[in-house]
Amino acid sequence: MSANGTTAAPILRLSGINTYYGQIHILQDVNIEVGAGELVSLLGGNASGKSTTLKTILGIVKPRTGTVEFAGDEVTDKRTSYRIGQGMAIVPENRRLFGPMSVLENLEMGAYLNKDGKARTEDFDRVYELFPLLHERRAQLAGTLSGGEQQMVAMGRALMSRPRLLLMDEPSMGLAPILVERSFEIIKQVHDAGVAMLVVEQNANMALSIADRGYVLSTGRIVLEGKAADLLQNEDLRKAYLGR
Amino acid sequence: MSEQLAQPEHGPAIGQDEWVARHGQRRSLRGGPLGTLETRLLRVPWWAWLVLFLAAMSLLPLFSSSGYVRRVGFDTVLYMLLALGLNVVVGWGGLLDLGFVAFYGIGAYAYAMLDSDKFGIHLPSLVSVPLIVALGAVVGLLLGLPSRRLSGDYLAIVTLFFLQLFQTLTTNGDNAFGHDLTGGPNGLLNIDPLHAFGHDLIVQHRGVFAVSYYYVALVFFALVFVALRLVNHSRTGRAWRSLREDPLAAEAMGMPVNWLKLMAFSFGAATAAFTGTLFAALNGSVFPLTFYFVLLIIVYTMVILGGSGSMPGVVLGALIVSPLLELLRDPGKSRVVFYLAVLGGVVVAFRFSRKLGLVAAATAAFGFVAHAVAGAVDDRWVAGEHAGGAGGALAHWVIVPSHLAGWVPVVSYVGLIAVGLFLTLVPQRIRLVLLVPTLYLAAFVWENVMLVYPEPARYIVLGVILIALMILRPNGLLGEKRVEII
Incomplete structure (x- = not known):
């Protein structure tokens, strides 16, 4: 399916997705694959369908035709909570933390579907090990954290559910340039820990620099796909997104 | 998770600026003996507060043997229960439920049907009350089922419709397919008091409200508080x-x-529904109109005033609003509330500054002069009786004519509102000067218009106090500060 072919068995596969909002045809025959342990970037400008793709993957929006397969299981008609339970997790756009709740409570909500207390303790340990700062700030209200720290909480919250696939919606949005860089370092760090990721971004340069592969969406169609290194060299993409 | 504090070994962590880094420090730095006291108080566990509160509440009957005061105390505990219940839906769930009091009514009516001569059923309270609580929960689920995809305005409309449905059913239930189920507008009468183990919990003891119900209500309250507290955490x-x-x-x-x-x-x-059983058992009768908009608004007022989402907050809200509404029934007492509220408003506006003294002195002088001048021009202008009787300086301060021309109440009332709005538009210096006659006009309207119509006045005063408090504390008295994610 992918031009380059993924070596590992795909954890996520969208095949022939067509999504509509009312009569408006948003996603047009979208095919995307994310292999196990792979970091894939989904690029695209405003109104290109990036968020709709994410919503389709999560099941918040249902496609009219096409299938969503997750970990070898067809989930097209399954509800969001089922997919989360199967190992999807999302770091939403603008982080969307629960502001008046503490860092600890935010993390706990990420593990909402995990009722096993002991396993949850392990999850907390894992997240705190990755982000020691969150342990330090665990009693602080999430809304009072700075932007970068909130990004960590959002990542930590998503990791609490032991995701097999982490979806990231515009992680660079609303962050200062220095924080964007740090934010992508965090993403790389989490990816190195073995989590497959789909990073949806406008910041093509940054997103491709850490990704294995990339897709480019434009007005609801995949117009380019390939290895991240190749995409970075692609003339069209450079013109469209990198301004060079 | 380990309880040990992890110290970051690396330099300034991601996104950790100086303001955030010193956050913890700044909190504990709140200085002086007051700061220490605050930290100490914050460390007192919640159940200790609850025990203290219950102990304080249970002292009430010792201070007053008046059946009226005890009755108000009982009603206040009922309101506290209702506020706690509404807080779950509105404060925690964030759902705008305008049908809430219908469940209260369902609880009361269910008790009336299960424990009265109406159908000849007399279940022991230990059976009927848990049954009714379960019924309330089930009906709540049933109302929730069609509404669960609705939010905001739509949910409000559906729940409001549910309240209206409850009204219609109870009011017309005296002829449901030829059967009398609810007694219609005349309600259900002769309801049993609470009874268990073959004993009745009497409502009246030698013609005075028996204090036992007050304590039962407090026990109900403690149960609900602990249960909801556990759920919330x-x-x-x-x-x-x-x-x-x-x-x-x-x-x-x-x-x-x-x-x-x-x-x-x-x-x-x-x-x-749980609260409804107490209501029915105490009153011995239930009527449809008890469970309607006025009650709904009062309970909402308590929740909003106290701080939606905070359990101590909504209890405090009930504790303030319920006695306040009673005080405002009596012209003499509502007069005290009114002048204290005005004084409080002026104090908040000016703090304890020279301006405060200036305005107060000027207003007092203005009143006495106006009264004297009016009296000199025509005796009848100051010959009116103060509603509820007011002696002392007040009688020589506010003009109360013996006869009011028909246009005076309307013009003065509307004029007061207009002047109040106008004051917000003018420069500060002019506002300070104009405030004096405005305050006097407010007193005039109060004595001549509001006190003559005490029932609307009650709610107007409550509304004004509520608006003022919402400006001062937008999240309610004990509400959590909103933390916006930017």
Whole structure:
């Protein structure tokens, strides 16, 4: 399916997705694959369908035709909570933390579907090990954290559910340039820990620099796909997104 | 998770600026003996507060043997229960439920049907009350089912319709397919008092309100408070709050959003039904119109005033509003409330500065001069009786004519509102000068218009106090500060 072919068995596969909002045809025959342990970037400008793709993957929006397969299981008609339970997790756009709740409570909500207390303790340990700062700030209200720290909480919250696939919606949005860089370092760090990721971004340069592969969406169609290194060299993409 | 504090070994961590880094420090730095006291108080566990509160509340009958005062105390505890129930739906679930008091009514009517001569059923209270709580929870679920995909305005409309439906059914239930189920507008009478182990819990003891019901209500309150507190600090409670903060993010965490909403509805409804049983058992009668908009608005007022989402807050709200509404019934007492509220407003506006003294002195002088001048021009202008009787300086300060021309109440009342609005538009210096006659006009309107119509005046005063408080404390008295994610 992918031009380059993924070596590992795909954890996520969208095949022939067509999504509509009312009569408006948003996603047009979208095919995307994310292999196990792979970091894939989904690029695209405003109104290109990036968020709709994410919503389709999560099941918040249902496609009219096409299938969503997750970990070898067809989930097209399954509800969001089922997919989360199967190992999807999302770091939403603008982080969307629960502001008046503490860092600890935010993390706990990420593990909402995990009722096993002991396993949850392990999850907390894992997240705190990755982000020691969150342990330090665990009693602080999430809304009072700075932007970068909130990004960590959002990542930590998503990791609490032991995701097999982490979806990231515009992680660079609303962050200062220095924080964007740090934010992508965090993403790389989490990816190195073995989590497959789909990073949806406008910041093509940054997103491709850490990704294995990339897709480019434009007005609801995949117009380019390939290895991240190749995409970075692609003339069209450079013109469209990198301004060079 | 380990309790040990992890120290970051690396330099300034990601996004950790100086302001955030010193956050913890700044909190404990709140200085002086007051700061120390605050930290100490914050460390007192919640159940200690509850015990203290219950102890204080149970002292009330010792201070007054008046049946009226005890009755007001009982009603206040009922309001506290209702506020706690509404807080689950509105404060925690974030659902605008305008049908809440219908569940209260359902509880009361169910008790009336299960424990009265109406159908000849006399279940022991230990059976009927838990049964009714379960019924409330189930009806709450049923109302929630069709409403669970609705939010905001739509949910409000559906629940409002439910309240109206309850009204219609109870009012017309005296002829349901030829059977009399609810007694219609005349309600259900001769309801049993609470009874268990073959004993009745009497309502009147030698013609005075028996204090036992007050204590039973306090026990009910303690039960509900502890139960809801446990729920709020469970996973479900936190899920409710996260749902209120951001439904989409909550859904993306895999939370069963619809089910959580239903649960909030159900918990609130069960609490209201529980309270309804007490109401019916004490009053011995239930009527449809008890469970209507006025009650709904009062309970909402308590929740909003106290701080939606905070359990101590909504209890405090009930504790303030319920006695306040009683005080405002009596012209003499409502006069005290009114002047204290005005004084409080002026103090808040100017703090304890020279301006405050200036305005107060000028207003006092203005009144006496105006009264003297009016008296000199025509005796009848100051010959009126103060409603509820007011002696002392007040009688020589506010003009109360013996006869008011028909246009005076309307013009003065509307004029007061217009002047109040006008004051917000003019420069500060002019406002200070104009404030004096405005305050006097307010007193005039109060004595001549409001006190003559005490029932609307009650709610107007309550509304004004509420507006003032909402400006001062937008989240209610004990409400959590809103933390916006930017």
